Amino acid sequence: MQSLIDANGLCFSYAKEGANIDILHNLNFSLNQGDFVAIVGHNGSGKSTLAKLLNALFIPTAGTLVVDGVCVQDGQTAFEVRKNIGMVFQNPDNQIVATLVDEDVAFVLENLCVPSEDIAPIIDETLKMVGMYELKKSAVSKLSGGQKQRVAIAGILAMKPKCIIFDESTSMLDPIGRKEVLNIMKKLNCEHKTTVINITHYMEEVVFADRVIVMKDGNILKEDMPRNIFADRELLAKANLSVPQVTEFFNLLCDRCNLDSKTVLDIDECVSALSDLLGG
Amino acid sequence: MPIIELKDVTYVYDGTDNLKSRAIKNVSISVEKGEYIGIIGHTGSGKSTLIQHLNCILKPTYGKVYIDGVDIWEDKKNLAKTRKKVGLVFQYPEYQLFEETVEKDIAFGPKNLGLSTQEIEKRVMKAAQMVEIDQDLLLKSPFEISGGEKRRAAIAGILAMEPEILVLDEPAAGLDPLGKEKILKIIDNFHKYEKRTVIHVTHSMEDIAKYADKILIMNDGEVVSYDSVDNTFKDVDMLQNMGLDIPQITKVLFKLRQKGFNIPSNIYTVEDAVNVVKNILIEKEKR
Amino acid sequence: MIKDITLGQYSAGNSILHKIDPRTKIFTTVVYIFFLFFIDNFFCYAINFFVIFFLYSRCKISLKMMFNNIKPILPILIFTSIINLFTLRDGKIIFSFLFFSITDRSLLFIFMIFCRIVLLIFSSSLLTYTTLPIDLTYGIEKILKPLSKIKFPVDEISMMISIAIRFIPTLISETEKIILAQKSRGVDMESGNIIKKVKCMIPILIPLFISAFRRADELAIAMESRCYRVGQKRTRYKQLKFCYLDLIFLFGFGIVVSVLVLVNWFL
Structure with a gap:
């Protein structure tokens, strides 16, 4: 099967005051349709730049990036790429174009020249998918951060993309909003086989991904399953990353009590591991 | 004498006396000097409204606010005094940076207090040190430094005013784990070494469990619980029911x-x- | 300040004026205002006021709301009227005192100007009371559409207006936040002379502008990411359709205008 995204020797740099500033160095990876991938790394590691390249908002300076059979190389191909890949940004306020919820969802359809009479049913369908149908006619300025972010997601789902990139989309939300957005990611990946790329700082979110790409200073340090990433403490220290609290706890416990090390990812795993230890 | 005392404070935001438009209802709390208080509640619970009462930004519709035993709304002259005593760091404070250099921006608050040039300079240096902003960064424009640095510069602007009480509204929101850790450390140091009172509003219990002495939980404009950290965590069920991130x-x-x-x-x-x-x-x- | 610009002055309702196409309303309002400036008959003004009051009552807009928009210009209106009263010199003098004199013509003229301005505001407010700003924008876009043939960027301008409408509440709340933040940094905005007050604006305006530019930048990227291309053909979700109500309204409007023309020029 052909992969959805293929990066080969992908580089990106820009010129500033005469000097060339390298952001990404020689990245190689590929993603398949239906993957749920998390990209982690501290600020300045190049993850947001990578996201913008995947959406053809930036054009690679060297190497090739093929998205759904289209090579990202100029403005012409950019449009083709964006038809299949949507992006949800960090600040919910700065990505909603229209005043009313339904009109914002319509925006992408209008841009893709979908006939007017076909637009309304698509809006209803996508708003139902993100649980915002009841607020279809609301003014966007009246919504909470989480709700705005859901509208932004609907605005992308409307074009039925093969892949959605979430560029720190949960970082400005409160815990409730974050949970809502995360649930939508899971649902899309599970039920609609949409490829989800989640760029995040929250390690609790990383757990849900099938694969994690760890970045540092424009390089990919490692690409693996969350469990293996969280088990690799050397790597985490190198990339300046933390682990979920339960993972940290269990690691520390294993160290202190000289137990065989084991990586727990979430609360339930931790509870069952502990009950085995304490009860057995 | 408590340094902060709220007596039956109710705030109605639209002038009507509708029960629905009460952002906070009958809040009575007192904070002792040198305490670190964490305020928790989800969006719309009234926590931001509550803290804006502490430095004369909002006037309580009913009830009284005492800072250092003084009723802050008794006399108009108290306003400047209160703001000097209570430093308020808003959400995303980096959006209030405006001067040409970081140094000037940190000096803005102290300058408004009418201090001498030497005193201002001394305070700026001290505040910059507290938030770990280097000398060369001080001369840069606040718009060309990184997000985490901006946040710290903005906090330094309040610290330089040397408030008795430091109030922060989600100071770590939107930062990466490293940036967040730094901010939490700065606040803790200010509390520990400067012996100041700290009020820290957050969504994350995890963030303040380590640092706070007491936790105030707000829900729907009311104080649900105001107790030591130990006691607060005893009732996990209640915390979970309120949709808090424990x-x-x-x-x-x-x-x-x-x-x-x-x-x-x-x-x-x-x-x-x-x-x-x-x-x-x-x-x-x-x- | 209009806090909620998404609704503007819109007052929800179910009247014919709420239901008809914005294009009809824009067209009739413009034509009506045009006519207003040719009318110089007392009886006509009476008819005008009657029609306007009738429409306001049908739309269930209170008298208080109706006069709200008059209030801000009332001082200017009164001031210019007084100036005119004493400076216009043609016609019979009906009252004089020292250097001042009032003529019958000037009195009549002032009365007419006064009525015209008031009617102008009443009628244009009626448009904004019954039409959402976004519908208004769309109506204007449709009306100006033929201009795109001569390379006038109608779509882009309409997009700009609707983005402005979308961002005004955001920027207002941002301004409020910045004001509070600077206040707690010791900016004293209440006291001091003009120069001091102007100086206080700097710490507010600079962050506001920077934030607005940052938002514009991010929004542009988000729009591009959502397949927006400047100057490319787009379809529209919102369709404006004339219905029989528009016809009825236009018919009624035609009658009113004909009556006005008859009364004003032939009676």
Whole structure:
């Protein structure tokens, strides 16, 4: 099967005051349709730049990036790429174009020249998918951060993309909003086989991904399953990353009590591991 | 005498006396000098409204606010004095930076206090040191430094005013883990070494469990609980019902307790949890 | 300040004026205002006021709301009227005192100007009371559409207006936040002379502008990411359709205008 995204020797740099500033160095990876991938790394590691390249908002300076059979190389191909890949940004306020919820969802359809009479049913369908149908006619300025972010997601789902990139989309939300957005990611990946790329700082979110790409200073340090990433403490220290609290706890416990090390990812795993230890 | 005292404070935001438009209802709390208070509640619970009462930004519709024993709305002259005593760091404070250099921006607050040039300079240096902003960064424009640095510069602008009480509204929101850790450390240091009172509003119990002396929980404009950290974490059920983000470790231990393991309820940091479980394991070995 | 610009002055309702196409309303309002400036008959003004009051009552807009928009210009209106009263010199003098004199013509003229301005505001407010700003924008876009043939960027301008409408509440709340933040940094905005007050604006305006530019930048990227291309053909979700109500309204409007023309020029 052909992969959805293929990066080969992908580089990106820009010129500033005469000097060339390298952001990404020689990245190689590929993603398949239906993957749920998390990209982690501290600020300045190049993850947001990578996201913008995947959406053809930036054009690679060297190497090739093929998205759904289209090579990202100029403005012409950019449009083709964006038809299949949507992006949800960090600040919910700065990505909603229209005043009313339904009109914002319509925006992408209008841009893709979908006939007017076909637009309304698509809006209803996508708003139902993100649980915002009841607020279809609301003014966007009246919504909470989480709700705005859901509208932004609907605005992308409307074009039925093969892949959605979430560029720190949960970082400005409160815990409730974050949970809502995360649930939508899971649902899309599970039920609609949409490829989800989640760029995040929250390690609790990383757990849900099938694969994690760890970045540092424009390089990919490692690409693996969350469990293996969280088990690799050397790597985490190198990339300046933390682990979920339960993972940290269990690691520390294993160290202190000289137990065989084991990586727990979430609360339930931790509870069952502990009950085995304490009860057995 | 408590440094902050709120007596039956109610705030109605649209002038009507509608029960619905009460952002906070009959809030009575007192804070002792030097305490670190964490305020928790989800969006719309009234926590931001509450803290804006502490430095004369909002005037209570009913009730009284006392800072250092003085009713802050008794006399108009109190306003400047109160703002000098209470430093308020808003959400995303980096959006209020405006001067040409970071140094000038940090100096803006002290300058408004009417201090001497030497005193201002001294305070700017001290504040910059507290938030770990280097000398060369001070001369840069606040718009060309990184997000985390901006946030710290903005906080330094308030610290330089040397407030008796430091109030922060989600100071770590939107930062990466490293940036967040730094901010939490700065606040803790200010509390510990400068012996100042700190009020820290946040969504994350995990963030303040380590630092706070007491936790105030707000829900729907009312104070649900105002107690020591130990006692607050005893009622995990209530916390969960309010949709609060409680630390994973608390949830784990709560579930274990439900399964019948004998684990104390006041554990909320990784360190304590490891020690508790370790002790149980050692006990088990002995048997 | 209009806090909620998404609704503007819109007052929800179910009247014919709420239901008809914005294009009809824009067209009739413009034509009506045009006519207003040719009318110089007392009886005509009476008819005008009657029609306007009738429409306001049908739309269930209170008298208080109706006069709200008059209030801000009332001082200017009164001031210019007084100036005119004493400076216009043609016609019979009906009252004089020292250097001042009032003529019958000037009195009549002032009365007419006064009525015209008031009617102008009443009628244009009626448009904004019954039409959402976004519908208004769309109506204007449709009306100006033929201009795109001569390379006038109608779509882009309409997009700009609707983005402006979308961002005004955001920027207002941002301004409020910045004001509070600077206040707690010791900016004293209440006291001091003009120069001091102007100086206080700097710490507010600079962050506001920077934030607005940052938002614009992010929004542009988000729009591009959502397949927006400047100057490319787009379809529209919102369709404006004339219905029989528009016809009825236009018919009624035609009658009113004909009556006005008859009364004003032939009676």
